[in-house]
Amino acid sequence: MINESYERLAVLFEQLGISAVSGSEDKGELMAYRAGIELVQNELEDGFNQLFVDTAFGIGLSQLCEMFKIDGMLSDEEKKLQIAEGFAEIYGNYVCGDFEKELDKQCPMLSAVPLDFYITINGSVKNDYDQLAKLGRILENYMPPCTVVEFGGNGFNFDYWDSTPYLFEDYDNFNLNFELLDELM
Numbered sequence: 001m002i003n004e005s006y007e008r009l010a011v012l013f014e015q016l017g018i019s020a021v022s023g024s025e026d027k028g029e030l031m032a033y034r035a036g037i038e039l040v041q042n043e044l045e046d047g048f049n050q051l052f053v054d055t056a057f058g059i060g061l062s063q064l065c066e067m068f069k070i071d072g073m074l075s076d077e078e079k080k081l082q083i084a085e086g087f088a089e090i091y092g093n094y095v096c097g098d099f100e101k102e103l104d105k106q107c108p109m110l111s112a113v114p115l116d117f118y119i120t121i122n123g124s125v126k127n128d129y130d131q132l133a134k135l136g137r138i139l140e141n142y143m144p145p146c147t148v149v150e151f152g153g154n155g156f157n158f159d160y161w162d163s164t165p166y167l168f169e170d171y172d173n174f175n176l177n178f179e180l181l182d183e184l185m
Contacts, residue, residue: 005041006034053083099142106134113152117144122152129164136174151183 009030013020020027050060057076065072065079068086072079099119100112109131110123125131139149171181 005037006030009033009037053080053087056080056083096144099138099144102138102142103135106138107131110135114144117147119144119147119149120152121149124153126156126160129166132166132171132174132176136176140175149180151180153183155182 010020013026013030018026020030049055049057050063053064056064061076061079061083062072064070064083068083070079070082070086074082100114103110103112103121107123107125109125109128110121113120113122121135125135143149
């Protein structure tokens, strides 16, 4: 492919009337373009390989392990086997009603109103800050597949957010996206 890109560039140079004779600046420019294209091409191939379990490595394999909560200390082959098993699960082995049960158990101040792949969470976390972390874990572990979640509130102002014991990093660790935090009451 690298030779193909060099040959294509050489043809384009000729069509423009640029002579890429050995030792010339034009030849150097042509070789630099080829090297740049090769770098981009290699990055794209690596990125494409990261998408598939069989060819993933490094960061791609780590992200797949994180998605399925697989121990990162396993060998690459063991990780790939467990990732393949995770992809083979039907809806992540979801059981209908688990989300609502878990929400009732861990966050009694909140309630869920499910409606065809759409859940509205009502209630308030005001003055009960621990519910944010619990809610993030519930959404991560029990939310039905292909479901949109929203809160039925108008949100808090920045004074409220500043009064909580959390830093911005803490909010990120709750795994609640900004839209949810913005609607939270």
